[in-house]
Amino acid sequence: MSGKRLTLPRPRIGLGLAALGRPGYINLGHGEDMPDGRDVEAMRAHCHAMLDTAWQRGIRYVDAARSYGRAEAFLGDWLAERADEQRPAVGSKWGYTYTAGWRVDADVHEVKEHSRAVLDRQWGETLEALGFPPVLYQIHSATLDSGVLDNAAVLERLGELRDQGVAIGLTTSGPAQAETLARAMEVEIEGRPLFDAVQATANLFEPSVLGQLEKASEAGMAVIIKEAVANGRLTARNDRPKDAPxxxxxxxxxxxxxxxxxxxxxxxxxxxxxxxxxxxxxxxxEQLGSNLRALDITLAPPDREALAALAERPESYWSTRGGLDWN
Incomplete structure (x- = not known):
């Protein structure tokens, strides 16, 4: 991946902690993955066991966020017990605040605010939780309507972090991901592009952002994909009749x-x-081991042709995603 402003470690699969730092998430059947006890200590032990397994299986990149419950704290505890050469690269995010209070049935699980005040507060919280700066710090779910890409105070602070050696990125969601990314690619601080990386939702059901991601890569941004299995819709757990064909x-x-x-x-x-x-x-x-088998797949042209037919209209995909239950 020559020309990239951020070099991510191999293999090309990392571990996301969205489902491991809190008792509730929207993945299909998520509750079946959690330990019998859903208290903080049981979840911490489960998260640590998954981090151990990921490291043993060769994974060298871990993704967290302030809004993933106690994911950063769990990760920080785990990292503190390991030597530097036994630590994966860490990326994290700011912009959402976890509000579920460790409840699965909370009315509101996270609140979004892309202000300078939230950035300053959450950067400090991330440093405290991890014990050191993440390799990559991202705006969590940047959108055009949030105004974050035009917020001079926020962009200036992110530029300062970049100059201190922290790679800066953004994550995208929703049917307008491509437009958001195109705007982000125009942002410069002191004559240099601000963003080193983008983390976007892309999968067989929702491939609409891939063309813009390729342009971002050509421009020097590292490209990270989230929700690769569409919150469980592309796994054996999906028994939705509409998805059967x-x-x-x-x-x-x-x-x-x-x-x-x-x-x-x-x-x-x-x-x-x-x-x-x-x-x-x-x-x-078990799921992680199954995911990692992707590294050994080589697709043929007939495979690509058949899989291309699975794409949904972006509006339809995001409407379905918005209706998934926290569990």
Whole structure:
């Protein structure tokens, strides 16, 4: 990946902590992945076990965020017990505040605010939780309507962090991801592009941002993919009747490669050479092992043709995602 302003470690699969730092998430069947006890200590132990497994399986990049419950604190505790050479690279995010109070049935799980005050507060919280600066610090779910890409005070502070050696990125969500990324690519501080990386939602059901991601890669940004298995819709857990025809196609191709739906979905993303990293949102060791089989997949032209037919209209995909239950 020559020319990138940020070099991410190999392999090209990292571990995301969105489902491991809090008791509730929107992944299909998420509750089945969690320990019997959902108290903080049980979740901490489960998260640490997953981090141990990820390291043993070769994963060298971990993704967290202030809004992922206690994910940063769990990760910081785990890192503190390891030597420097035994630590993965860490990326984190600011802009959402966790508000669920460790409840799965909370009315509001997280609150978004892209202000300078929140950036300053959460940067300090991230440093305290991790014990050192993350390699990559990202605006969490930047959108055009949030105004963050035009907020001079925020951009100036992010430029200061960049000058201190922290790579700066943004994550994107929603049907307008491509437009948001295109705007972000125009942002410069002191004559240099501000953003070193983008983390976008892309998968077989929602590939609409891939063209803009390729342009971002060509411009020197590292490209990270989240929600590669569409919050469980591209896994064996999906029994939604509306998805049955697409899953039949997915199963046929996966069967030819001797892998599960999840590995094929991730392997399809890795088939795009401009993708630097795909995040696994695995909730247990078995899922992580299955995800990692994606590294061994080589797709043929007929595979790509069959899988291309699974794409949904972005508006439809995001409407479905918005209706998934916290569990």
């Amino acid at each position: 697409a899953l039949q196609t997915l199963d046929a191709v996966a069967g030819r490669h001797g892998v599960g739906r999840d590995a094929l979905a991730i392997g399809w993303l890795l088939d795009h050479p401009f993708v630097d990293m795909v995040l696994s949102g695995a909730g247990n060791a």
